[in-house]
Amino acid sequence: MQLLDWVVLIVTLLFIVSYGAIKTRGSKNVEEYILGSNQTPWWTVGLSVMATQASAITFLSTPGQAYHDGLGFVQFYFGLPIAMIVICYTFIPIYHRLKVYTAYEFLEQRFDIKTRSLAAILFLIQRGLGTGLTIYAPAIILSSLLGWSLNWMNFIIGTLVIIYTVSGGTRAVNMTHKQQTFVIMTGMIVTFFIILSYLPDELSFNNALHIAGANDKLNALDLSFDTDKRYTLWSGLAGGFFLMLSYFGTDQSQVQRYLSGKSIRESQMGLIMNGLLKVPMQFFILLIGVMVFVFFQFHAAPLHFNPNNTKIINNSAYVGEYHKLEKDLEGVAAEKQEISMLYVNQLYQDYDNKELHNRMVALNNQEKDLRDQAKELIKKADVKAETNDKDYVFLYFILNYLPKGMIGLLLAVIFSAAMSSSASGLNALASTTAMDIYKRNVKGEKSEKHYVNATKMFTLFWGIIAILFACIGTLFENLIQLVNIIGSIFYGTVLGIFLVAFYIKYIRAKAIFYSALISQATVIYIFLMDIVSFLWLNVIGAGLTIGLGLLLQSFIKSPPDEEIPESLQA
Template identity: 25%
Template sequence: MSEFGALNWSILIVYIIANLLLGYVLSKKITSSDDFFLGNKTTPWWAIGISVIATYVSALTFLGAPAWAYEEGMGAIAIHLNYPLVIIAVVCLFFPFFYNAGVASIYEYQEKRFGKKARALVSTIWMISQTMSSAAVLYATSLVLSFIIGIDVISAIFIVTIIALIYTMLGGITAVIWTDVIQSAILFIGAGIIMYALITEMPSNFDDTLSKLKDMGKLDPLNYSFDFFKTTTVWSGVLAMTVYHITVYGTNQMMVQRTLAAKNIGDAKKSYLLMGFLAFFIYLFFIVMGVLFYGYYDGREFENPNTIILTFAADYGLPGLMGIIAAAVMAASMSSLDSALNSLSTISTLDFYQKYFAKDKSDAHYLNATRVFTLLWALIIIVPAIMYHLHAAGSILEILTKVGSFFVGAQLGMFALGFFSKHTTERGLLVGTVAAFATVTYVALATELAWPWYAVVGVTISVTVSIIASIALDGFQKEWSEYTIKGQLRSFINENKPMKENGWYLVPGKIDSINYLLFAFFVVSILSLVLFEHLVA
């Protein structure tokens, strides 16, 4: 504790208190459960976009991406090439359904398309997967606290949970968004200082270090191998991880809920497009940092690679730097955690409690219920967080993504069938979803297939089995559902509704012009990596 120093402690404590106070001030605007779930729809799109970035980046990227790149080299960037494709798919297919319906729970779509059982199933799948990912965030934050203070990680998990719970109980998606904006600025300031120090403090000439890293294969960003047992290939990044990340950004209540707080669909889309253009640079930054750490430490082994960046910050010795880093990582992680708790409590209240156990209660009752569920989910998340600590080996970012791969295939399959299938029914969908999860579990436990492909396996099984089971159980359907893309387009035409609002498409399946620019950015980013691979000596 004494090594951390008074200055660092002051920075950390002041920053945590400042975030709590900001959350408290903004929470004063909460007068109803709708305010807690969606805010008052006055939040600017750029703030929502930064919040989306901050929530998904958090400490998992700050600690995990350098740790991953330390082992894998620049090849780790392959997993993150797909964001432009992902954002195009989500804003063109998912957003119109969610935003036009004016819902707080995006899984209400499944009920409208298929039925109550489908909604309950997809909500349950999401809650399980979100619990696991939130536990990873909690573990990452506790790892930082343990490293700084010197207490064991399990004790730190309980401490961080209490802090995050208090912060979240202040409530409201608006508070979550604005604290994310501030927290992301601190996070990247800290990362920028680390990168500058790393480059200037290299033990040997920087050019010589790059040459050495190149000779060791650490600077090769693109692996064109068709080996499906390797994780970081171009094909797993562009194909398999596109499927994975579409689920993360399109069917994840935690990510989508903040965009539903936008003023209109155009602002909702712009907030995600910001992520589409910036994600590649953010992940590239942290992956390059990890590769440079390999050169700085000459490939030395760490007991826990997730502490590499913290070890460097401590060794560098700049007054106040450890305080800034600790504040940035803890604040960003708690930002992700409070977003998760807010969304988990939202789904628990709307999709289960209000629907099945307490219909027609007052708004104040549901607001109180939401806060109770927030407390319960905080307690639940502690268990897998401790499991991560006891069994985690390697990058927590990779661990989180691997765990999520078990769920995303079945989850995305449910939405893909809803959007595009004419003949899928609820009974067939339930059979297909169970079959998809069972298949992915078998593949993960009994084969050596690289985990990015789990999502592809899950979607393939989900779609195929669901359609076959639907036709077998309920026969061919005569009409397209109103909640398919074709049904929505027909509805807009028949009811003479405007296709656009302020220049942005309201109907799903239509591509806004800026998405073509985003696709061009995707092509340029890959070509840039190819050029880099050939230019570095």
């Protein structure tokens, strides 16, 4: 990185942190600190909702996902627009009518304190883990870039987020989301056009897509009913719908964003904005990863993208074998570039030469085989090494091919995304702990200022916990998948509780509480046994909670039936 990159990165981050801390300090009461005095306009609600979901993991991991597996991951988001409609017409009106601080307050009014506490605790577990991962993702970047300790990077990033989140609460989170979203979208759009400019002059965008398509990178739809496949149209519509319905409807990190809206209509418009823009945005980020794949058809790529693993192998007894694989890759890359250019030239004649097509695909398969052999050597050199390097693909491109200043901007994009999602997570964790756990158990009457200070202390507490989670985090198959897997394990059960609360008056507190406990234990077992793809856990968790609730209620003798207040009904 050059001096200009450091200036761009540092100035951007310091501006966001200081702006959020100075502009929003001094909240006088809980409503102002947690709900931002309900003064957030719809477009800020929409940007804040998008920024909360679009963590650094989205911009670090998604292009690498597309580089390896193509556009198929976009199916994960197909259920999102439908979920937004359901939430707008069911969840938001009830939350606003009840004037709740958290989504889980509603559950106490509908059921009892045990059910409210159970849902809140499940949220705290999964969001605490998720927030730690949103800190961990960008920490990888600087630790790789500077050779600094990963734990120190986790500490620095976590501290930056804690500063303005503790200072200004929800208003600080919402306000900084606007600046962060601007930085994020500017950086990604500019990067896309830079990648296109780096492709050979004779390669049009349309022909670049031909190369990607020939290597199965443009398969955005999978219509199969195979439940073992992670991403299909059906898992996206069904599993994705339940996951998004739970995430946006019951996860306090999102609920708190639209609870701060000026009115029901403003909150609804913010979510509809997210529903309209999220799938195209995700498709665009995946397309960037596909273009990075095309770029490396004409430029040299490393045998392994993770520099930490490269250091391990270079200091091991397997370095000779590894260098041989690198030589083999150079030969494959040279032939691949030649064949790719021949393939492009014949496309201009409206002719698709099958021999060239098959040879190009075969060379990419050879390259993949060499990379797999390299991973085996790395594993031999260090059995603890995580050999999956998807999350380093886009980072490698940024650091090695972008011009001066753009490197700093792209790193600012990833850091801004990390800070936006981490801040939302800490804000929600603190609010839930203060209002759903602490306030329910504290003795005596306490002032508004007391609960504001308590929420600030819980923000600091969860910030420290998230940093600790980040310090023990390891790369799973892929960071963005790990975050979604964690959510899928817990979201289905919580969603089942809320769906019963909204729509099934017959089921009462005791039945839903025990059905949720059984459902959660079953989902964890199914995940550990690897029975189905993780997206289906959302459907299973919600379905089990509802089904068991109906069954248990038929055996449980309920107290005399009381009419559920109209304010609690959908």
